[in-house]
Amino acid sequence: MNLGARRMTAVGSEDEAFEALFTAEYGRVAGIANRVLADPHEAEDVAQEVFIDFHRLHSATAEYAPAWLHRAAAHASLNRLRGARRRQKREAAQALEESDHTLDPQKQLEVSEDRRQVRQALGRLAPRPAAALAMRASGLSYAEVAQALGVGIGQVGTLLRRAEAALRKEVTRGTSN
Amino acid sequence: MAHLTEGTLRRMVDDPDARSGADAAHLEGCTECQGRFEVVSDDARSIATLLAVPDTRVDVGRAFEHVMSEWKSQPALGFRLPMLGPTNRPLKLAFVAAVAAAALVVVAFAAGGLFFQPTTVKTVPVTVADMQALSQLADYGTLTWTKEPQFQATTSAADASALAAGLQPPVVANLPDGVSTTVTYGAMSEAVATFTFSADKAAAAAARQGKTLPAMPEGMDGATLTVTVGPAVGEIYGNLNQNPSSASANSINLPQLIVAKSASPTAKSTQVTVQQLEAFILAQPGISKELKAAIAAIGDPSTTLLIPVPVEYATSKPVTVQGVDGVALGDNTGVGSGVVWVKGGNVYVVAGSIKQSDAIDIANNLK
Numbered sequence: 096m097n098l099g100a101r102r103m104t105a106v107g108s109e110d111e112a113f114e115a116l117f118t119a120e121y122g123r124v125a126g127i128a129n130r131v132l133a134d135p136h137e138a139e140d141v142a143q144e145v146f147i148d149f150h151r152l153h154s155a156t157a158e159y160a161p162a163w164l165h166r167a168a169a170h171a172s173l174n175r176l177r178g179a180r181r182r183q184k185r186e187a188a189q190a191l192e193e194s195d196h197t198l199d200p201q202k203q204l205e206v207s208e209d210r211r212q213v214r215q216a217l218g219r220l221a222p223r224p225a226a227a228l229a230m231r232a233s234g235l236s237y238a239e240v241a242q243a244l245g246v247g248i249g250q251v252g253t254l255l256r257r258a259e260a261a262l263r264k265e266v267t268r269g270t271s272n
Numbered sequence: 273m274a275h276l277t278e279g280t281l282r283r284m285v286d287d288p289d290a291r292s293g294a295d296a297a298h299l300e301g302c303t304e305c306q307g308r309f310e311v312v313s314d315d316a317r318s319i320a321t322l323l324a325v326p327d328t329r330v331d332v333g334r335a336f337e338h339v340m341s342e343w344k345s346q347p348a349l350g351f352r353l354p355m356l357g358p359t360n361r362p363l364k365l366a367f368v369a370a371v372a373a374a375a376l377v378v379v380a381f382a383a384g385g386l387f388f389q390p391t392t393v394k395t396v397p398v399t400v401a402d403m404q405a406l407s408q409l410a411d412y413g414t415l416t417w418t419k420e421p422q423f424q425a426t427t428s429a430a431d432a433s434a435l436a437a438g439l440q441p442p443v444v445a446n447l448p449d450g451v452s453t454t455v456t457y458g459a460m461s462e463a464v465a466t467f468t469f470s471a472d473k474a475a476a477a478a479a480r481q482g483k484t485l486p487a488m489p490e491g492m493d494g495a496t497l498t499v500t501v502g503p504a505v506g507e508i509y510g511n512l513n514q515n516p517s518s519a520s521a522n523s524i525n526l527p528q529l530i531v532a533k534s535a536s537p538t539a540k541s542t543q544v545t546v547q548q549l550e551a552f553i554l555a556q557p558g559i560s561k562e563l564k565a566a567i568a569a570i571g572d573p574s575t576t577l578l579i580p581v582p583v584e585y586a587t588s589k590p591v592t593v594q595g596v597d598g599v600a601l602g603d604n605t606g607v608g609s610g611v612v613w614v615k616g617g618n619v620y621v622v623a624g625s626i627k628q629s630d631a632i633d634i635a636n637n638l639k
Contacts (some may be wrong), residue, residue: 253279
C-alpha cells in the first residue's frame with residue numbers, strides 16, 4: 096500500500112507535488128493543445144483549465160497523472176475546435192495577429208488558410224485518432240501516446256496510420272467543397 | 273513471414289524502438305514492404321507538415337501562479353478523488369451531480385427557519401442542463417472556505433478516525449465474491465463553506481450570458497449561506513494503484529467498493545429565508561421542469577437530503593436499509609451501483625462496481 100503511505104503526507108506536500116507536476120508537464124500539455132488549435136494563447140487557456148480540473152479531482156502523486164493530462168489536453172482542445180463560435184473568434188484573432196507580420200502577406204494568408212482548413216478537418220475526425228495525431232505531432236513518444244489513450248503500444252502505429260489517412264481525406268474533402 | 277502491417281510500418285517511420293528485431297529484418301529483405309514503407313512514410317511526413325505550428329514559448333512560472341490563483345478563487349464543494357479515472361464518464365457526471373447536490377443543499381431546503389439537517393434521503397432527477405444552470409450560481413457571489421476539508425487515505429482505521437474527529441469507519445460484515453480485500457481507509461475533516469450573494473456579481477453574470485436575472489428577494493444582496501459537511505470516514509476496497517494505461521483500465525478505473533459514513537450536512541442562511549432562496553434558485557433559466565416538480569413534491573424539505581440522479585446515466589429506487597428509508601442507485605449489471613441512507617445523524621454510502629443486490633446486502637449488514 097505505498098499509495099496509502101503516500102497519502103499520509105499532509106496537504107502541503109500535495110501542493111508541492113502539484114507544482115512539480117505542473118513544472119514537468121505544462122509545456123507539453125500546452126504543446127498538445129497548440130498542435131490542435133494552432134493558437135498559442137488559446138492553447139495556454141486550455142492547458143490551464145486542464146490543470147485546474149486535474150487539481151480539483153486528482154492527486155498529483157497519482158501514477159496516471161501525466162497520461163491523464165495529455166489525454167485531457169487533446170480532448171479539451173478538440174472540443175474547443177469543434178465549438179463554432181469560438182472557432183470564429185479564433186480565426187478573427189489569428190487573421191489580426193498574422194496581418195501584423197510584414198513578411199510576404201500573400202504567403203502569410205496561404206499559411207493561415209491551410210492551417211484553418213487542416214484544423215477544421217482535424218475537428219471532423221473521431222476523437223481518438225485525432226487525439227493520437229495531436230499527441231504524436233507534439234512530440235509525445237509512442238509509449239506516452241499509448242498510455243494517454245489506454246491502448247497497447249503496438250496499436251499506436253495502426254491508430255496513427257488510420258488517423259493520417261482519415262485526415263488526408265477530410266482535408267481533400269474540405270478543399271474540394 | 274507474412275508482410276508487415278500498415279501499423280507496424282507506420283511505427284517504423286518514427287519510433288526508434290521499432291527499427292530492430294524480426295520486423296526490421298523483414299523490411300530489409302522484402303521489396304514489397306519497402307515500397308509500402310515509402311508510401312506510409314511519405315504520408316506521415318506530409319501530415320506532419322500540415323499539422324506543423326510555430327513552437328510555443330510558455331512562461332511556466334506565470335502560468336502556475338495564474339492556475340493557483342484561479343484555483344483558490346473557486347473552492348470546489350468537494351475533495352480530490354484519486355480513484356476517479358478519466359475514462360469513466362458516468363461516474364464523473366455522478367461527481368458533478370454530487371457537487372450540484374451540495375449546491376442544492378445550500379440553496380433549497382430548510383423549512384422551519386434557516387436551518388437544515390437531513391434525517392432521510394430522496395432522489396431528484398437532474399439533467400446536464402440543470403447542472404450547468406446550478407454551476408452558474410457560483411457567479412452570483414463569493415464562495416469561501418471557513419474551514420477547508422482535508423482528505424487523506426491511510427492504512428489504518430484508527431488514523432482515519434483520528435482525522436475525522438473520532439468518527440469510526442463502518443465495518444463490512446461480508447465482502448461479495450470478487451471484491452479485493454485490499455483496503456485503504458479514507459477520512460475527510462469537517463469543512464465549512466460560506467457563500468455570500470452579491471447583487472452586482474449576479475447582474476454581471478446574467479449580462480455576460482445575455483440573460484435576464486430572476487427577481488432577487490429583498491435582502492439577497494449580502495445574504496450568506498453556510499454549509500457544514502463532514503467529518504467523514506470510509507473504506508475503499510480495491511487496488512488504487514491501478515494505472516489507466518493498462519488494458520483493463522480502459523473500461524473500469526475505480527475501486528471495487530467504497531463504504532463511507534459522514535456526519536449529516538447542515539446549512540443555515542442569513543438575511544433571507546431558505547424558501548426565498550429556493551424560489552430564486554428554481555427560477556434560474558435552465559432548470560428543468562422535472563427538477564422543479566421533484567423539489568416541489570418533497571414533503572418536508574427541512575429533513576430531506578436530496579440525491580441528484582443524472583437522468584441520462586443512472587436509475588434509482590427507494591429501498592429500506594437498516595430499518596430506515598434509503599435510495600438505491602444503479603442496477604444489477606455489476607457496472608456500478610450504490611445505496612445511500614441517513615441514520616443516527618450520519619449519512620451512509622455503499623457504492624462500487626458491484627451488483628445492486630450486493631450493495632443493499634452490504635448496507636444491511638454494515639456495523
